[in-house]
Amino acid sequence: MNKTVNQKAWFLVLPVFLLVAFSAVIPLMTVINYSVQDTFGNNVFSWVGLDWFEEIIHSQRMHESLGRQAMLTTIILLIEVPFGIFIALNMPKKGFWASFCLVVIALPLLIPWNVVGTIWQIFGRKDIGLLGHTLASMGIEYNYAQDVLSAWITIIVMDVWHWTSLIVLLCYAGLQSIPDAYYQAAKIDQASRWSVFRYIELPKMSGVLLIAILLRFMDSFMIYSEPFVLTGGGPGNSTTFLSIDLVNMALGQFDLGPASAYSLMYFLVVLLVSWVFFTVMTSIDKKGAV
């Protein structure tokens, strides 16, 4: 098709550009501004160039937070993705129970982040929490406020509880779009249950699964409210993930310069990983026969 070239059309993008400028670019500029300057108060700023970036790159504190963050995100994805697919595969396809399951499964998604943190904070308490009390009366050592392992397990279980639903819902939608003929054909071809999953269900789900994984990666990499409410980053620094660390630095210590450099690098890491992930996944999809 022949398209008419009309450079004036760029003006049509202008409103969106302005909107984005006000909502994202200008606030971001503030951060960039802070990240290259130092201040001792009284609105007196001095240029420091890339010093803050250098400091953050070499800061052990950031390395440790990044390590914890990477570990958490990896564990969460490794649990939630297979578990979500498993639930989606076993949900009823139609009828009353299908709607029932959907509603029940969607419920955790409707709960605000800090409420989820509060729920689990109380749930795990030894004195008034059902979970904490039960475990304690069974003689199991469990204290998320003092024990690192308990804290990590609680955060992971909490996230799995909160977010597996998202993967389930997306996968379920992908599965529902597979025509019956595929299953009948597979039956006629005597495909095993695994083959049906591997060659029919997984390929048909791959599109939504890609989105699901991407969303879960970004969200879990930026997790803040839930662990903040639950453990506040402790015990010690054991659950201080990137965003918690960043907030401590920016608002706790009021180190605005390093914190700005920190947040910009944080943003770039999320962007980079998402981009790499997306590119790799889509190229696998386009690659020749397996």
Added chain:
Amino acid sequence: MAKITFKDLAHSYLPHPKSLADYALQKINLEFEDGAAYALLGPSGCGKSTLLNIISGILIPSEGKIFFDDKDVTYADTVKRNIAQVFQFPVVYDTMSVRKNLAFPLRNRGEDPAYIKQRVETIAKSIGMEDILDTKASGLSADAKQKISLGRGMVREDVNAILLDEPLTVIDPHVKWELRTQLKALHEEFSHTMIFVTHDQTEALTFADKVVVMNDGVVVQVGTPKELFEKPAHTFVGYFIGSPGMNIFEADVISDVVTLGDIKLKLNRKYRKLTGHIELGIRPEFIKLSDKSGDMEIDINRVEDIGYHKIVRAKHKDMHIDIIVPEDIKVTQDMKYISFDLDHIFIYEDGWLVEAKEGKSE
């Protein structure tokens, strides 16, 4: 391969069918010969898909039995029946290459790799895909995908039957013809029993050795395309097959005299006393238009020239008559008379063909 037999088979989707109308498929006895190509032809909702699902084992009939050769398979599942099916929309395994797609049914059955390789290549050649065997299936066009589905159905030599459920629906018209020809060639090459479900008479008539015509859950006629055309057993077959379909007129028959409105015709054969709803059927091909004289006077409404012959739409009082006139004859307004070819007049009682008591009826 096997002969497929229906014995008193009927199916209703309701748990307790009361009247005949409750049946999606009314009682039938039918035999599909081994190695023949059949078409199940009928309009949407006539029960042909129900019939196909009963053969493939997706559906268990509520009454009667189905046999493959002498084995009762009424309750056997799809796998045990060893049939192949091609669906309305192409089903391919997207992540696999064409080769792996074709090999899949054999691999699942644990066949010898050397045999699989040889068999896949034979089939690929037959469906004209030997050059793209290692291409990923997902990027191919709809007709190529449908060919793969078909190939996957034929790759097993021992299948009892290949069922084709309106397989050409999503195929472009110009490829349809090619694919249909290929299907016919494949049938001749491998001589699997093939059952082709369609609502398109051209597809059915060009593909099948025998056509099973269905309407409202009833098998109205089983026959070769020629038989369906020349001697429709039911008025439905008459007007469903042929373009335009058979002319059907309300009539009265007493022995060898037919009364068509104000006109009487003397037939060359006699009928028993008929009681039900009597109709006369004659195909447009067997009515002759003339400007001199004939059995009936008509007014021409419209002439449709479709290239190889002309279709004349005419009227006599409130009877509508279609006439096929050879291309070389010029239709003029003076042509006010038609005559019927008596040999091709059929009498129907409540829709069903009545055989003459004496005299020939060809």
